[in-house]
Amino acid sequence: MSRSKAQRVGVVGATGLVGREFLDLLNRRQFPIAQLRLFASGRSAGQRVPFQGSGVLVEDLTQADPSGLDVVFFSAGRSVAHQYTPRFTEAGAVVIDNSSAFREDPQVPLVVPEVNAGQLRASSSRIIANPNCSTIIMLLPLAPLYRAFGIQEIVVSTYQSVSGAGQAALDDLLGQARAFAQGEQETWTHYDRPIFLNLIPRIGDWTEDGECLEERKLARETWRILEDDTFPIYATTVRVPVERCHSESIFLRTKRDVTTREVVAVLEDAPGISLLDLPTPRELARREEVFVGRIRVDSQDPHVVRFWVVADQLWKGAALNAIQIAEQLIDMGRLSS
């Protein structure tokens, strides 16, 4: 791979939960950086954030000069993405956006590199959308099984960690655990009730048909990435008192008869996946792979496959996937530097 060409990189939302993971991963993966600029809201602007031995000044997104960048990672929510993305693309950068702003825009590729990197080649869009975290994590095992066996339908229940809802939600969970341990009154700001020792079976706003937004995203983004919406996806998304890593209980009805051995063989060969007997989220934080376990084909119906998936949603579900997209763009010669 020819990742030697150093890039002028921007990170928007650099002081947020996902923004910090971007910096960590850019460093760990030795992403080729010629210049690094960080952007955030006026509230965080002026801070210096440590990166590879120096302190990088955080610029005010609303005031900053958007020119001179090759690639900008946006991790700042839907409305900020809508408002500020054009400034950077018009100034010549490619934006990889982590929000839902462009995921349903047919002009914007929605990419999981292991699954549909070809979309990057097929489009000249200067915006690339990073899918929803639960979608990415489900797709890594789903896509190779879809290609090998076909899919009739999917039933998925998620177990999503609190860091997926941002810093305030994480502060709720850990603050409540501390208050509980010290016999103090637990308080909350992000949710309307405690999340410590609790579960909240709703993620995102309600849709008109009784779903919540996360359930809709899981279905629509999966269909779009697989370029096939002929099978139903029945999702139930649930927040659990886990700090980091999303888990998913997945039921798949395949078109072809399969055996557990065949399913395992397909997953063993698939990129970005590790098989484990019993993947549990706490042990798998800050790991790059999607971990798959509890793989079993029903003894009565050889079309019914079940498995359990765990992955760090701040990494493969967000920052890592976006950086992998940028790495693909470099390899394709699609970035400017």
Next chain:
Amino acid sequence: MSRSKAQRVGVVGATGLVGREFLDLLNRRQFPIAQLRLFASGRSAGQRVPFQGSGVLVEDLTQADPSGLDVVFFSAGRSVAHQYTPRFTEAGAVVIDNSSAFREDPQVPLVVPEVNAGQLRASSSRIIANPNCSTIIMLLPLAPLYRAFGIQEIVVSTYQSVSGAGQAALDDLLGQARAFAQGEQETWTHYDRPIFLNLIPRIGDWTEDGECLEERKLARETWRILEDDTFPIYATTVRVPVERCHSESIFLRTKRDVTTREVVAVLEDAPGISLLDLPTPRELARREEVFVGRIRVDSQDPHVVRFWVVADQLWKGAALNAIQIAEQLIDMGRLSS
């Protein structure tokens, strides 16, 4: 109801997690008690347990005289139930056993009073089996929907609280939360890893077909209680860091076309159920009902019903269901006093 006839009551496993709930509920429900005797292992024998203003001596199960009791609630695990139940039934008592010892015995009724109380009338067995906690909780909404619409298949993923695994597991969770809050090393005895900020997607031993025992119980006991094993039940059972109350994400394919309104109407009329928009386990501890929310029929397929269920598994999933069985037996004149 003629519950005036006071009973001579025994509780085996009285000092355990479920045993204490039995005492709490016998008191709260004003169960008619002429005499209360408590039994436990030699380790706990000799203690005095408070009940309605007096201290009741805990007898050593292995040494105690089993005679003179009308009804005995067993909450002491499978092997203890196998070994000691006959002593009490031969001495004239009816035993309501909370373990899995007799649940597959065709001579022993397996009963959820709201669903199949008729089994109590149809059998003269002196042992009655209390179903598995997750099974009871699923069956309360499932049985009326099964009768109204028929069932083609069920996919269920559970979110089961740690108290379902007993005191040692609960001590793990709460001890780990305290250690975390105080910056100390977390330790564990029940599980092989932390359960605080974690999930463990396995409950009970592995079966030969890649399931765990809880998944098998959920299917087999449901079939037995509905007296219909013609539809598959695909369960994935997961332990979550919740203190109390099990939750379940349930997908149901009905035989008949349904609307959300029809499903809600059936559940509103069903005994033992309360509907809530967003049932969450922590808020619903020590409530007698099974709470059902997130009820939705798929907009594309009117055979697909999904809902979310929460109930206190130490109450409706264990002690409460057993006491309700005893209350039914009293009403039927089946107890001796």
